[in-house]
Amino acid sequence: MNDTRIKILDIAKDLIHRVGINAMSYQHISDAVGIRKASIHHHFPKKENLIEELLKQCQVSYGNNYQHIVEGPELAPQKLRQLAGVFKDGLQKEQLCLVGAISTDLNTLQSSSCSILEETIQNTVDIFAVTFKQGQEEGSLSFTGTVEESAYAFFSFLVGMQIVARVNGGVKAFQHATEVIISGLEK
């Protein structure tokens, strides 16, 4: 069965989210899953294999998550608040967005993993952009530059905000700051 395989991926994802990619060692995964360290190599011969599959999986799941929000019936500013809510939920669980959690150690990653991360950012921005386009068309958002640039800026803000708020300020500060940025974009 690929039951164990899924379990490994779940644990690994949680570890990266919570304690960073360094703490995601085969030993830590082994402890959490309940099989020996060597057995993980049976499912993922190299660590890169694990990381790559993990990134691909997250790209899909988070993508669907964002897509669902973007396709909703709300006005654009409300959707931006919902998108921010995803990052707020992560912060509440002391979990960092994968982009933030991994990008620091970008240099230690395989170039193929970097490509996936790059692709994930692009996909996310593309999804966010749909809402900015909606806001532009319905007149609920006002911004300089293109739809893509604005989506890119907003996503980057959320990534940074999550990181900073985890160190200093917490959920409350996160929400206040998010309101500042969204209000600035709101017409």
Added chain:
Amino acid sequence: MNDTRIKILDIAKDLIHRVGINAMSYQHISDAVGIRKASIHHHFPKKENLIEELLKQCQVSYGNNYQHIVEGPELAPQKLRQLAGVFKDGLQKEQLCLVGAISTDLNTLQSSSCSILEETIQNTVDIFAVTFKQGQEEGSLSFTGTVEESAYAFFSFLVGMQIVARVNGGVKAFQHATEVIISGLEK
């Protein structure tokens, strides 16, 4: 002399900026400085000592950097662009802001180091806030929420933007996105 000591700190800072805090091992520092690994322990018995001193040093130097900009004669929006320029320069050198570079591995840090990082963020936000206050008074900036919340949001954006742009987009995307955010704050 504390010549070697300064050299160690310089190298360590550069390593964190460029390749993250994991790559900042005593071995790497040793190679770069040109003294044996054990000799670094003479200057910094524990790694925590090195990290703490490094954080304190950076708090001062970056603080002065921001302070200088904030005290300038320009209008507030222009100062925000200058502050963003500091992060843009880092990005150009493929260096990450310390807050971004370290915060991922926050859990592995001593609580005392966390406190310094916390303090650094607070100080930075306080300095940024001066410019937001100026913008409010001279009528060049318009934002909801307090001056501090806005400064906090803007700083967080820069941290995230630098991280995201290093993976995807580069300096050009950084500047476009920064303009979106500053324009949103501009009256």
Added chain:
DNA sequence: TTCACTACCTATTAATTGGTAGGGTCGTTG
């Protein structure tokens, strides 16, 4: 029954990590 395969195990490897012990070589100071 035999063969191949999946899944897991024990045991071990080389490399790297932060850190320690102890011994030299200077220049300074009493």
Added chain:
DNA sequence: CAACGACCCTACCAATTAATAGGTAGTGAA
């Protein structure tokens, strides 16, 4: 001159890392 401390060295250590080798169950098909 003698003592001391700053500085750097060689030579270790225990712990942890990713990864490999080789063996052992169980399962399902020919």
